[in-house]
Amino acid sequence: MRIGCPKEIKNHEYRVGLTPESSGELVHRGNEVWIESGAGNGIGASDDQYRMAGAKIVDGPDLIFAECEMVVKVKEPQAVERAKLRRDQILYTYLHLAPDADQTRELVASGVTAIAYETVTGPNGTLPLLKPMSQVAGRMSIQAGATALEKAHGGRGVLLGGVPGVLPAKVTVIGGGVVGFNAAQMAVGLGADVTILDRDPEVLEKLGIHFESRAKTRFSNKANLEEEVCKADLIIGAVLIPGAAAPKLISREMLKSMQPGSVLVDVAIDQGGCFETSRATTHADPTYIIDDVVHYCVANMPGAVARTSTYALNNVTLPHALRIARMGWQGALAADPHLAEGLNVHAGEVTYEAVATELGYAYRPVAELLGH
Numbered sequence: 001m002r003i004g005c006p007k008e009i010k011n012h013e014y015r016v017g018l019t020p021e022s023s024g025e026l027v028h029r030g031n032e033v034w035i036e037s038g039a040g041n042g043i044g045a046s047d048d049q050y051r052m053a054g055a056k057i058v059d060g061p062d063l064i065f066a067e068c069e070m071v072v073k074v075k076e077p078q079a080v081e082r083a084k085l086r087r088d089q090i091l092y093t094y095l096h097l098a099p100d101a102d103q104t105r106e107l108v109a110s111g112v113t114a115i116a117y118e119t120v121t122g123p124n125g126t127l128p129l130l131k132p133m134s135q136v137a138g139r140m141s142i143q144a145g146a147t148a149l150e151k152a153h154g155g156r157g158v159l160l161g162g163v164p165g166v167l168p169a170k171v172t173v174i175g176g177g178v179v180g181f182n183a184a185q186m187a188v189g190l191g192a193d194v195t196i197l198d199r200d201p202e203v204l205e206k207l208g209i210h211f212e213s214r215a216k217t218r219f220s221n222k223a224n225l226e227e228e229v230c231k232a233d234l235i236i237g238a239v240l241i242p243g244a245a246a247p248k249l250i251s252r253e254m255l256k257s258m259q260p261g262s263v264l265v266d267v268a269i270d271q272g273g274c275f276e277t278s279r280a281t282t283h284a285d286p287t288y289i290i291d292d293v294v295h296y297c298v299a300n301m302p303g304a305v306a307r308t309s310t311y312a313l314n315n316v317t318l319p320h321a322l323r324i325a326r327m328g329w330q331g332a333l334a335a336d337p338h339l340a341e342g343l344n345v346h347a348g349e350v351t352y353e354a355v356a357t358e359l360g361y362a363y364r365p366v367a368e369l370l371g372h
Contacts (some may be wrong), residue, residue, distance in 0.1 A: 001031050001032070001069050001070060001324075001325040001328075002031070002032045002033075002034065002067065002069050002070075003018075003031055003032065003033050003034070003068060003069070003070045003072060003321070003325060004033075004034040004035075004036075004058075004063075004064030004065070004067070004068030004070070004071050005017040005018040005023075005033070005034070005035050005036065005039055005064070005071070005072050005073070006036045006039065006061035006064050006065070006071065006073065006081070007036045007037075007038055007039040007061065008039075008042075008073065008074055008075055008303075009078055009080070009081070010075045010076075010078060010303075011282040011283065011284055011300075012282055012284055012300070012303060012304070013042075013074065013075055013300050013303040013306075014041075014042025014043065014303050014304075015043065015075075015302065015303050015306045015309050015310045015313070016039045016040045016042065016043055016045070016074065016306075016310055017039075017073045017074050017092075017093065017317075018033065018035065018055075018314065019045060019310060019311060019314050020040065020045050020049040020052070020053040020055070021053065022314045022318045022321070023035065023050055023053045023055040024054055024055075025318060025322065026318075026321065026325060027053060027054035027055065028054070029322060029325065029326065031325045032056070033050075033053075033054065033055040033056065034055065034056045034057075034063065034067070034068055035050045035055045035057055036057075036058060036059075036060065036061050036064060037057050037058065037059050037060075042306045042307075042310075043306050043307040043310045044307060061081070061084070062084065065081070065084035065085065065086075065089075066084070068089070069090060070089070070090040070091075070092060070321075070324060070325065071085075071089065071090070071091050071092070071093075072092050072093065072317075072321060073091070073092070073093035073094075074093060074094060074303075074310070074313065075093065075300055075303075076093065076094060076095050076096060076097075076100070076103055077091065077093070077103070077107075079102070079106070082103065082106040082107060082110060083106075085107070085110040085112040086110060086111065086112065087110070087111030087112065087347060088111070088113075089112050089113065090112075090113045090115065090324065090329050091107075091112050091113065091114045091115065092115045092117075092317070092320075092321060092324065093114075093116070093117065094116060094117045094118055094133075094270075095107075095114060095118065095344055096116075096118060096270045097116070097243075097344055097345075097352070097355045097359070098243060098244050098272065098354060098355050098358040098359065099245045099246075099270075099271055099272030099273075099358075101359055104345070104350070104355065104359055104361070107345045108345055108348050108350065108361070109348070111347050111348050112345065113329055113343070113345070113346045113347070114343070114344050114345040114346070115320075115324075115329070115339070115342040115343055115344070116243075116342050116343075116344045117129035117130060117317060118130045118242070118243070118270075119242060119243045119341050119342050119344060119352055120320065120338060120339055120341055120342035121242075121338045121341040121342075122338055127242060128316050129313075129316050129317055129320075129342075130178075131178050132309075132312035132313055132315065132316060133302045133309060133312070133313060134177070134179045134182070135178060135179075135182050135312070136301070136302040136305060136308065136309050136312065137179055137182075137267050137301045137302055138178060138179040138180065138181065138182025138183040138185075138186070138236075138238065138267065139183070139185070139186050140301050140302065140304065140305065141179070141183045141186075141236045141238070141265045141301070142160070142171075142183055142186035142190065142234075142236070143186070144265055144286070144296050144298070144301070145160075145171075145234040145236065145263050145265045145296065146160050146190070146234075148234075148263040148265070148287055148294045148296050149169065149233060149234060149261075149263050151261075153294070154261065154287065154289055154294045155261045155262075155294055156233060156259060156261030156262060156263075157261065158233050158261075160187065160190045160191065160192045160234070161190045161191030161192060162191065167193070168191050168192050168193050169192050169193065169233040169234055170192070170193045170231050170232050170233050170234070171183075171184075171192040171193065171194045171195070171232065171233065171234045171236070172194075172195050172196075172197065172228045172231075172232040172234070172235045172236070173187070173194065173195070173196045173197070173235075173236045173238055174197050174220065174225070174236065174237050174238060174249055174250075174274065175197070175198060175220075175237070175238035175239040175240065175268075175274075176196050176197070176198035176200070176204065176207050176217070176238075177198075177203070177238065177239075177240055179236075179238035179240070179267050180198070180236065180238035181207065181210075183236045183267075184196050184207070184211065184215050187215075187234075187236075188214045188215050194211075194214070194215040194216065195215070195216045195217070195232075196215055196217050197217075197218050197219070197220035197224060197225060197228065198217070198219070198220055199219065199220045199221075201219075204217045204219065220249075225249060225250070226254060226257070229250060229254055229257060229258060230257040230258060230259075232259075232262060233259065233262050233263070234262065234263045234265070235250070235262070235263070235264050235265070236265050236267065237249070237264065237265065237266040237267055237268050237273070237274040237275055237278075238267050238268065239268050239274045240268065240271065241271070241354070242354070243344075243352055243353075243354035243355060244271070244354040244355075244357075244358055245271055245272040245358055246268035246271040246272050246273055246274040247274060248274060248275065249274045249275070250264070250274070250275045250276065250277075251276045252276050252277055252290075252291075255277060255290065255291040255293050258291075258292075258293050260292035260293075261292065261293075261294065262293055262294070263293070263294045263295075263296065264278075264293060264294070264295050264296065264297075265296045265297075266278045266295070266296070266297045267301065269281075269297045269298070269299050270299055270300075273297060277290045277291075277293075277295060278295060278297045279295075279297060280297055280298075280299040281295075281296070281297045281298050281299070282298060282299070282300075283298055283300075283303065283304055286298045320332070320336075320339050320342075323335070323336065323339070329343075330369075330370060333366065333370060334370045340366045340367075340370070341366075343366050343369075346364075346369060349361075349362070349364040350362070350363060350364065351363075351364050351365070351366050353365075
């Protein structure tokens with residue numbers, strides 16, 4: 001199979017879909033790999049390193065979109081990229097379609113076969129292709145929140161860990177999944193006063209066992225959320241409903257109870273955000289203030305630590321890429337029901353139920369496409 005990897009063009013996105021090592025694995029298995037010149041610069045991978053791995057370097061993205069059977073990316077295709085996609089082509093990347101009607105409409109119109117990293121499943125309902133970026137984003141959320149809390153960035157001027165004789169910052173983490181766990185780990189490590197809210201008693205039990213007295217856990221309901229919000233210096237939004245838009249857990253009205261200069265970090269912004277006042281920002285201009293509350297809503301947080309993120313992502317995406325290249329998308333999806341969960345769009349139809357429901361499309365089950 002001819003596989004192409006274009007340079008990412010989203011604002012301050014430095015990751016790349018294939019590392020030189022991953023390219024080499026694909027070439028070793030008999031595939032042809034085309035890399036856009038400069039695609040790996042953000043992770044310190046030169047064109048020569050890709051050439052040494054057996055990849056072909058091409059100028060610009062046009063040849064990749066026109067000639068390659070599968071396009072491997074990191075972030076969702078931007079409008080100019082979506083215009084280049086075509087029927088009988090496989091797109092393998094993060095998509096986050098539920099809150100993005102424009103992208104969904106244009107992918108449907110293109111006829112492309114779009115496999116989304118974030119909905120590929122693993123044993124026990126896990127999301128193994130989303131997990132490494134959730135780990136990165138969860139850890140980064142505390143770094144970003146600590147910076148935003150500084151007075152020069154509009155925050156309260158509070159140090160997360162405090163100092164002897166001065167109380168530490170209160171950090172509230174909404175959601176105890178991968179993002180929330182990693183955020184809490186970082187916040188606890190810095191000495192903050194941490195509370196984690198979740199609706200799953202088993203999750204709360206595991207968090208309680210892990211953190212013991214170093215972090216508090218509470219069941220997430222409206223009353224408990226309101227109580228924690230008004231006390232918090234930093235709130236991390238870490239909720240996830242796989243493939244669907246994130247629920248709005250903090251309303252505009254609730255902002256009025258928050259302390260001036262407190263900070264919201266919305267890690268769920270890729271799925272529309274879990275705060276009513278959230279809107280996607282970029283690394284170039286990451287924050288804005290509403291009702292004296294600082295909002296950090298960068299939609300590609302892991303792109304800031306591109307090398308770590310790219311290698312972590314390739315560790316989990318490459319095995320599926322190899323399978324698709326060997327068996328074709330139909331064979332690969334038929335052989336692996338977990339990978340089949342990643343198919344979101346095919347030949348003008350929406351094939352992921354949560355996206356179809358959210359955006360009002362007819363839903364075509366993947367099993368029907370595969371003849372099951």
